[in-house]
Amino acid sequence: MRTPVHDEKVSFSWKPLTETARGRLPPPLLCGPVPANTPRARRLRPAAALALATVAACVTALSMNDEPAERRAATAPITPPDDGPGLLSFATPSTPPASAKNEPDEPSQPPSSPSAPESSAQPKQVPAKSPAPSASSREPVEHGTSVRSVNHPDRSWHLSAGLVRLDPVGSAADRRAATFTRVKGLADARCWSFTTADGSYLRHRDFLLRAEPADGSPLFRQDATFCPRASAFTGAVMLESVNYPGRFLRHQNFQLRLDPYQNTDLYRADSAFRLVDGLA
Known part of the structure; x- marks a missing residue:
């Protein structure tokens, strides 16, 4: 038998609860599930975390208390006693340094x-030092030097009438007049000066080489100083004037004079001289 109720249509659609409807619902039970993202759920999260931490701490403490005493004793660090022999051994080395200090005192x-x-x-070394320099200090002077021409090997510097010429030397008097003493340069110790038997010096004046006594003037010292230069001939030198750089002693018409350098074979031969032992 059908009633009007059976003919009524039932709607199963879901409708969200309004605020008024929520207010009429009874509060959820404490032991039941709490919906997420609600004020109550947000308040319960810190409390739940604290409860879990407390439970974990209690479990750890109980497990530590249950550990046997022998195992705890085995893992405990061993501390040496205060009166152990190790401390005495470190104190004993204090005595050896005293003996070590005594050892250097004996040697x-x-x-x-x-x-x-x-x-x-x-004293044996002192006398050996003194004579050596005294002998070398007397060596700067050379006695008995003659100057021979390269392109006229039979002729040498020869003092005649106060002038220096290039002459053949034969007699004893000529050999004495052709022998000079070479000393350190009056104006430059790296160069040379030549003296005669009577103590005069060879100098250039009016560009002619002559013998004159020294007057002590700076001009004389420069005129009497000649610097040796390399020559194109083996064993020979060229003599350059100190106060006239570029001028060299050469023979011309067998007269010794000071002439400027010329790039000719004749000039190089006329200005090349070899210093030999004194003829006298």
């Missing part, structure tokens, strides 16, 4: 004894 005495022979050996 310090032997060096004092050999110091006496050393002082006696010093």
Whole structure:
């Protein structure tokens, strides 16, 4: 038998609850599920985390208390006793340094004894030093030097009537007049000066080489100083004037004079001289 209720249509559509409807619902049970993203759920999260941490701490404490005493004793660090032998062994090395200090004191005495022979050996070296420099200090002067021409090997510098010429030398008087003494340069110690038997110096004046006594003037010292230069001939030198750079002694018409350098074979031959032992 059908009633009007059976003919009524039932709607199963879901409708969200309004605020008024929510207010009429009873509060959820404490032991039941709490919907997420609600004020109540947000308040319960910190409390739940604290409860879990407390439970974990209690479990850890119980497990530590249940550990056997032997195992805890085995893992405990071993501390040496205060009166152990190790401390005494570190204190004992304080005595050896005292003995070590005594050892250098004993060898310090032997060096004092050999110091006496050393002082006696010093006088033996002193006389050896003094004579050596005295002999070398007397060497700067050369006695007996003659100057021979390269392109006229039978002729040498020869002092005649106060002038220096290039002459053949035969007699004893000519050999004495052709022998000079070479000394350090009056104006430059790296160069040369030539003296005669009577103490005069060879100098250039009016560009002619002559012998004159020294007057002590700077001009004389420069005129009497000649610097050796390399020559194109083996064993020979060229003599350049100090106060006239570029002018060299050469023979012309067998007269020694000071002429400027010329790039000719004749000039190089006329200005090349060899210094030999004195003829006298």
